[in-house]
Amino acid sequence: MVRKKFPKLKSRVVLAPMHNITNVAFRVLCKKYGASMVSTELLSANALARGNSAVEKLALNDKSEKPVVGQIFGQKIENVVKAGKFLESQGFDLIDFNLGCPSKKIMGQGSGGALLRRPGKVGEIVKALVDVVKIPVTVKIRSGIDGRNRAVEIAKICESSGASAVIVHARSVEQGYSGKADWNVIKEVKEAVKIPVIGNGDVWNGENAKRMIDETGCDYVMIGRGAIGNPFVFKSVKMFLDKEKMIEQSSSEKVEDYFNYIKLCKKFGIFSVVDAKLKAQEFTKGLKGSVELRRELNKVKSFEEIERLMKGLV
Ligand SMILES: Cc1cc2nc3c(=O)[nH]c(=O)nc-3n(C[C@H](O)[C@H](O)[C@H](O)COP(=O)(O)O)c2cc1C
Structure with missing residues (x-):
């Protein structure tokens, strides 16, 4: 060994x-x-x-x-x-x-x-x-x-x-x-x-x-x-x-990260609407408007709708 x-x-x-x-x-x-x-x-x-x-x-x-x-x-x-x-x-x-x-x-x-x-x-x-x-x-x-x-x-x-x-x-x-x-x-x-x-x-x-x-x-x-x-x-x-410095991310940067994640999923052939929805909730947790977003996400069926909701956050 x-x-x-x-x-x-x-x-x-x-x-x-x-x-x-x-x-x-x-x-x-x-x-x-x-x-x-x-x-x-x-x-x-x-x-x-x-x-x-x-x-x-x-x-x-x-x-x-x-x-x-x-x-x-x-x-x-x-x-x-x-x-x-x-x-x-x-x-x-x-x-x-x-x-x-x-x-x-x-x-x-x-x-x-x-x-x-x-x-x-x-x-x-x-x-x-x-x-x-x-x-x-x-x-x-x-x-x-x-x-x-x-x-x-x-x-x-x-x-x-x-x-x-x-x-x-x-x-x-x-x-x-x-x-x-x-x-x-x-x-x-x-x-x-x-x-x-x-x-x-x-x-x-x-x-x-x-x-x-x-x-x-x-x-x-x-x-x-x-x-x-x-x-x-x-x-x-x-x-x-x-x-020893604290840094934070803005809401628009968080939404940008979400779209970068989606781009990577598509690149690697692992994109799914179910995951895109889940990740939309995770990436926006705590942001202003995220509670309403979660409610709306429950109703949507296509990525275009998720995209519209996410863009509406910033
Ligand atoms: C959603 C979720 C999935 C997890 N899946 C795994 C896994 O596949 N393998 C593993 O070793 N631990 C898994 N864990 C445990 C984490 O790797 C980690 O040990 C645990 O969350 C404690 O770390 P944290 O306090 O930073 O979250 C999972 C944890 C969560 C929350």
């Missing part, structure tokens, strides 16, 4: 994998704003192993977003290994293995967060992946399943199995996305392993990011919900980390 070196990233802030959010168009936009690493949403290793074309489509990536991570979940070693090789062949720079998804369906298969109960199995899977791909393998963990904190134990097993970095979402699986993230867990993992640690949970702005780095010593900060409809967050966090 040879551990591959985790790349030195250009900034300390990276985009979290998010289902239905982090497609190639969204990632390219986040990259443009300074996210130094971006990731696909979680992809089923079983589906990739049997060549499921819908899931393969989610693995679409582009040179302009490098370094880009392909995230997989699963628990059958043979399929995880096949999926890892497939993602490597598709140009991904890193593979991330999901050890935290709280979805009942995924946990029910013994994957995602359910694996936190089986440190031995985690070690076997990570080692098998590290052995077959030439690119770095990372793991994304939670603090544990319930109240019992297993982060240090799992992180150490992943490190000794060849993982190149560990991402710590400082919440238990049972917490889902509610309650506060316990950043102490990130600090404990950072003190316990030598590989880079990426802290995650409740970072919405530059001040939070700086505090997470200061309090935990983590190498990088990962942003999830704070980036939804807000790829600009990467520029503002980077500005705060570099110069």
Whole structure:
């Protein structure tokens, strides 16, 4: 087993994998704003192993977003290994293995967060992946399943199995996305392993990011919900980390970002009216007129109508 070196990233802030959010168009936009690493949403290793074309489509990536991570979940070693090789062949720079998804369906298969109960199995899977791909393998963990904190134990097993970095979402699986993230867990993992640690949970702005780095010593900060409809967050966090300066985006710039997102979706052949509607809500959240916009969006059927409503906002 040879551990591959985790790349030195250009900034300390990276985009979290998010289902239905982090497609190639969204990632390219986040990259443009300074996210130094971006990731696909979680992809089923079983589906990739049997060549499921819908899931393969989610693995679409582009040179302009490098370094880009392909995230997989699963628990059958043979399929995880096949999926890892497939993602490597598709140009991904890193593979991330999901050890935290709280979805009942995924946990029910013994994957995602359910694996936190089986440190031995985690070690076997990570080692098998590290052995077959030439690119770095990372793991994304939670603090544990319930109240019992297993982060240090799992992180150490992943490190000794060849993982190149560990991402710590400082919440238990049972917490889902509610309650506060316990950043102490990130600090404990950072003190316990030598590989880079990426802290995650409740970072919405530059001040939070700086505090997470200061309090935990983590190498990088990962942003999830704070980036939804807000790829600009990467520029503002980077500005705060570099110069302790706060910057904001105007409403018209937000709407412009939305249209840039749509342009990228069309370029990559992933445009859909359903997603365009969803993103219109996300990109305008909190803006003047967004409540009325949401109501109107529920009635529309074509992109031309969405376009008209969005242009009417500014
Ligand atoms: C809509 C949504 C989808 C998510 N999908 C994934 C996923 O596919 N893979 C994963 O590892 N985590 C997923 N997560 C968890 C995030 O990556 C992140 O760990 C979590 O949101 C905590 O970070 P935050 O407080 O910055 O949002 C998802 C979170 C949200 C809100």
